[in-house]
Amino acid sequence: QAQLVESGGGVVQSGGSLRLSCAASGFTFNSYGMHWVRQAPGKGLEWVAVISFDGNTKYFEDSLKGRFTISRDNSKNTLYLQMNSLRAEDTAVYHCAKGRVGYCSNVSCFADVALDYWGQGTLVTVSS
Amino acid sequence: SYALTQPPSRSVSPGQTAIITCSGDDLGDKYVCWYQQKPGRPPVLVIHQDRKRPSGIPERFSGANSGNTATLTISGTQAMDEADYYCQAWDSNSAHVVFGGGTKLTVL
Numbered sequence: 001q002a003q004l005v006e007s008g009g010g011v012v013q014s015g016g017s018l019r020l021s022c023a024a025s026g027f028t029f030n031s032y033g034m035h036w037v038r039q040a041p042g043k044g045l046e047w048v049a050v051i052s053f054d055g056n057t058k059y060f061e062d063s064l065k066g067r068f069t070i071s072r073d074n075s076k077n078t079l080y081l082q083m084n085s086l087r088a089e090d091t092a093v094y095h096c097a098k099g100r101v102g103y104c105s106n107v108s109c110f111a112d113v114a115l116d117y118w119g120q121g122t123l124v125t126v127s128s
Numbered sequence: 129s130y131a132l133t134q135p136p137s138r139s140v141s142p143g144q145t146a147i148i149t150c151s152g153d154d155l156g157d158k159y160v161c162w163y164q165q166k167p168g169r170p171p172v173l174v175i176h177q178d179r180k181r182p183s184g185i186p187e188r189f190s191g192a193n194s195g196n197t198a199t200l201t202i203s204g205t206q207a208m209d210e211a212d213y214y215c216q217a218w219d220s221n222s223a224h225v226v227f228g229g230g231t232k233l234t235v236l
Contacts, residue, residue, distance in 0.1 A: 035225065043215050045163070045171065047225035059223040062129070095170055113218040113225055114161040114176035121170060 002027040002117040004096050009122030016086050022079040022096030022119055030054070030074040033099035035115055036081045038092035038104075038124075042082040048081070050095070050113075058108075086126045093121035130219035132228035139234040146202040148231045150215030153196060159219040162191060165230075167211045174213075175200060201205040202233075210235040 008020040022034070036048035049060045049070040058070050069082040079096050097115035104110050135150045140146040144234035150160065160178050162165045163171035173182050178198065202209055215228040 013209040037225075037227075044212075045165075045216075047227060050225065060235045061224065062222070100173070100176060105218050107223050110221060110223070111218050112159050112177060113216070114159075114173055115171075115178070115216075116161075116173050118170035118183060125140075 001100055004086045004098065004117055004119035006094065006096055007121045009094065009124045011125045011127060012086055014087060014126055014128045017082070017084045018070040018074055018124060020065065020081040020083070020096075020124070021046050021054040022081075024077045024079065024096075024098070027071075027098065027117075028102075031102040031103045033101075033110070034072060034079045035097045035099065036070060036079075036094060037097055037115070037118075038090075038094045039121070040089075040092040042091075048091070050099070050110065051079070053103055054105060070077075073124055083124070088126050088128045091126050093126060095119050095121040129222060130217075130226050132215055132217060132226050134215060134228040134231045135212075136229070137232045137234065139236055140202075140205045142186045142207060143204055144236055146209070146233055146235075148200045148202075148213050148215075148233065150198040150200070150228045151196055152217065152226075155196050155198055155217065156194045158193075158219075160191070160193045161216050162189075162200045163214045163216065164209075165214065166210075166231050168206070171214065180199065205235055206231075 100114040100116040162175040180191040
């Protein structure tokens with residue numbers, strides 16, 4: 001059974017930085033694309049970014065490009081989200097999630113982009 | 129940018145059928161999946177590829193997708209099905225995952 005455990009959240013001042021981690025187990029991590037999805041308090045799901053199984057392809061929500069970076073270390077079965085220049089509106093629970101289909105690295109493959117396992121999430125609070 | 133629209137809320141009596149819609153331009157040309165989220169919990173995938181149920185999801189959950197509308201149907205709704213439901217698709221033009229705004233299903 002796949003397990004995803006996020007860490008690295010906390011309270012940070014506006015303009016600050018945080019790096020989130022997601023430790024994966026129970027599946028072949030280096031075969032699957034991985035996503036970050038966030039949820040502001042009382043709000044809906046908002047997709048943040050995806051990284052392909054091999055780390056060579058990355059896509060971001062437009063409003064976050066340039067401030068957020070997604071990366072992975074397949075030798076450590078770990079996904080990362082580097083968040084810079086944080087704003088109050090970035091306050092949310094950040095979930096990592098596993099793509100259901102393996103070996104996706106192009107736009108057409110991501111068309112079947114269901115997320116079949118999710119972590120519990122880590123709360124990021126940006127204070128102004 | 130591509131958008132998916134869901135009704136904010138739906139209510140259903142126990143044992144009845146709940147239908148939740150998700151609308152988007154030419155949505156029938158895309159794969160749609162659905163998630164169930166209960167308070168304080170991460171989302172759970174209940175339907176993928178428009179109509180397929182992951183292992184462990186009850187048969188009362190079904191999906192369809194055609195034209196501009198996808199639907200999640202819960203037959204014989206139970207109290208445990210009360211939750212928020214989100215549809216999701218991939219927009220190949222922007223290379224983005226898109227979520228609907230979510231529908232709060234109340235079983236009363």
